[in-house]
Amino acid sequence: MKMNDAFLASMREAMELLRTAGPLEATEAIQRALRTSSPWGSKEGSPAPAQVVEALLPADGSLFRNDVPLAKTPFASSLPGQARKAPSPSDVEARGHFSLKTFANHAGQRAYKLYVPSSYRNEPVPLIVMLHGCTQDADDFAAGTRMNALAELHGFLVLYPIQPTEANPSRCWNWFRPGDQQSGRGEPSLIAGITREVMASHNVDADRVYIAGLSAGGAMAAVMIHRYPALYAAAGIHSGLPQGCAHDLPSALAAMKGGKLKGASRVDAPASMAQPKRPVIVFHGDTDHTVHPSNGSRMIAPFEVGEALKRTERSSDGGGHAYTRQFVTAANGVDAEYWLIHGAPHAWAGGSSRGSFTDAKGPDASAEMVRFFLAHPQHR
Template sequence: MKMNDAFLASMHEAMELLHTAGPLQATAVIQRALNQSDPAPASKSAPMPAQVVQHLLEHHFVAPDTTSEQRYKTTTTVGDFSVGQFSNQAGKRAYKLYKPRSEMHARMPLVVMLHGCTQDADDFAAGTRMNALADKFGFMVMYPIQPPTANPSKCWNWFRRGDQQAGSGEPSILAGMTQEVIANHHIDPDRVYIAGLSAGGAMAAVMIQSYPELFAAAGVHSGLPAGSAHDLPSALAAMKGGKVLSAAKRNAATPRRPLIIFHGDADCTVHRSNGDRLIEPYERGGAQKRVEYGSSGAGRHYTRGLVKTPGGIDAEFWLLHDTGHAWSGGGGGTYTDPKGPDASAEMVRFFLSHPQSSLL
């Protein structure tokens, strides 16, 4: 069912209000448009509330695309990049698995990479250059693929209640897929990690909170904390930087695994305050903290915060200055910033220094 032109115009008005007046005003426009819709027969193309939610979330998350010449230019790799399928009671997803050519006698780590909206496995692999790092350091990389049938813009559905808990929805699929790959390949179960960009980063935050026994550490690039949203108004508020988490939810989000965060301070898609919210639970109590300042070879400056909780759990927050909604240090795929520090290399460094432990 397609949305009619009048309703699309109302939604574009709502998007303008989102940027200028805030989510409450934007939601009011949506509700008014719904109330004013004629009770048309089923044969007419009347919009449904679910379509409104989907349209706004997708268009707010999707950044301007790069040119076609920039897409899929990737560093040469020598391993095997194959397609797999996984299904369970929650649904079915395809994935691509990269295996370095060099034989490893010891079990290898696994890094699960969750792409952003409009991306796919090949695009994300090209943009992050993670496969080249897999060749260098000897680990496998799995790229789950979100199909347009699950989300028209291929966003992971981080904002839906049914996709935020262990044992249900997309978290169940991603966890089951990871467990199947571990069982079928020469992978060390104590060195399994997950990372993502934007909507993929938000889902990576959900996964590390929901499955700390499966993932040893996580990386969130330009994402949001788990539980940031449960519907349209809260999702828009979270992306804009509004206060959406209650004190009870914040207190429940006690860190159980190491986390590395990257976020641009000029990100107009997911406000930088979401990076602050991700690191905040690690900074409570008597946490050890220190701050470093640096710049990439291309002159992109950053502030790096290092935190260790009283329980000994590490976290890093890289605040990328003058950087928008893009993977820092990436190149070849969409939504990358080649001038920034190498987020992929820093994530791998962080991951490999944090194998699974008994801390929960």
Template sequence: MKLNEGFLDSMKEAFARFREGDAAAATDAVQRALRGEAANAASTAREFTDVESTPVHVAERAEPVHRARPRPAKSQPEDCGHFSMRSYANAAGQRNYKLYVPKGYTDEPVPLIVMLHGCTQDADDFAAGTQMNALADSHKCLVVYPIQPQGANPSKCWNWFKRVDQTREKGEPSLIAGITREVMATHRVDRNRVYIAGLSAGGAMAAVMAQNYPDLYAAAGIHSGLAAGCAHDLPSALAAMRGGKRRADARFVEPPRCPLIVFHGDADTTVHYTNAGDLVRAFTEDTSARGQPSSGIAAGRKHTVRRLTSADGVPAELWTIHGAPHAWSGGNPRGSYTDPSGPDASAEMLRFFLAHSRPGGVTDSE
């Protein structure tokens, strides 16, 4: 849907006020713009909205996503192992994280999955919605959930669109990589089977991490996210989210070196579906019989799977969920931003992850 002139004028005013250093006026202009565009609120939503700590708030989302519900008192599948809060700090700052150790873990080397939540979420919410801890029990994996605090972003979004947070060993990438390495140092982790996944802003940050740390992560899963380097500030982030024209940062144009599995609903009005294509742009169709596109129906949602390969032989899968909103496919409604209809993104990501290991060792000092 095309944005009207009033909305665009208000957004231009917001950007101008921000450049002048008047954060309060910028916030007010953005809020006026969104209040005047209720029908389009879902396309800008609360995702990816902070630039230099300028908050943006919107009305109720138009998409049929599910909000978090209170947990029942009885034990849930993700509570069978040990889920504990920890903290990590380096020169870029400090982040809490929750680590899930599966039931039956006996200190043998196991895979590690790093899960990056979306805006407004936290570790408990994301774990409940994705059910990744329950899968970790079945497959004997450690799962770590870095937590983005409100102090770093008013909507608790990972700052995937800021230049300092798109660079190896700088900003938030250094914190996420540091958390990953800390878990590897304190637990018996199979160093060649470390993976990263995320939803929305977390998916966009997972793409940044996969591009910057192919020596650390053996594969990445990106759900409803965006490609690394597609934005460098709020205006370019909003343009990218809407599927508009943008220019990628030259630092991120290099061919992908990390296997990718991408999920995206083609009815997503928060992050346009074209972003899924951008994530796999450097991949081409696998022409083998095994690589032919496939389609199916799961829990009422039709989906299409394309199997792709880069020029260097790096594999990728693109799952298009037809009619799906901005939500984790096959997720549990006890978590926010979940769509119980459709294929189980968590199970498919884990299947893809465990099929790929990274050759060679990992250098912790890198």
């Protein structure tokens, strides 16, 4: 007996949710599909929900088990870099010092790793906060982005907050939950707290603190630059989503699919078109099938309101991928760059194959983010 098309479409959506929101949200999507439609197209003779789930998931239950490597799950082949072994810390330490620490506040506890370049002599230096994507950790993200190597070249610190499986079974930052979208609460308070702890323990130039992320990490970076403009001077968002685009699972899935937004988050309804507060550089592949490319243009839209200055350049020499690069200066003088990378998937552009979710073809997103960041200190 053949499953109907609508139900199969719901299952495909659930699988993609697993990548950016985690297995609990994917399971909820499956349960919702079971409640609203018959998988086999008719009520008569339809199997029980348990039989439907059994037909869709592997017999060993590996899809939602945390101890099974993602490369062994049914959809691993569609995830760039996931079949590779996660790097060891020694792979990414370079000549500097890469240490593991823990921070705690009223919202909970998070581990983080801090890279201090070999040139650091307690002089004021920039700090870049890097938020990993789902299924990643600090070592994986550092290896894939090669941000520590750039820290050696330019002399800045790199901070990697780590999302534990206790907070999200797939280690996704919970960017779509109202409790994790506000300053002083939830995950934003933890990320900001870790940032301030590093600023207190090292000689960080407070005018040159930046934040960046990939996918779910990019979506959380968008939250952070909106909620903490006094802390972060600029943000880099790769394959992410705009602040305030979702407030629960259905709205998150709609935003990921590129559907028309009916409004921003209930927490911050006008956020999506508010006057920009800080510079942003955005990267998105136009063949990203996990987070729709329209999310990249939506992040730049607030900069284009009113008498904005705009310039566009196109290049076929991106180290492999052609790209369209848009420069925008908002009416209030805040800059943005948007790199639409042609033929690129849901992966960090110009990244190393030693990390997951990377695309070795350029442009080099890490180098371009660093260039953009260092050109945009905060002016107090």
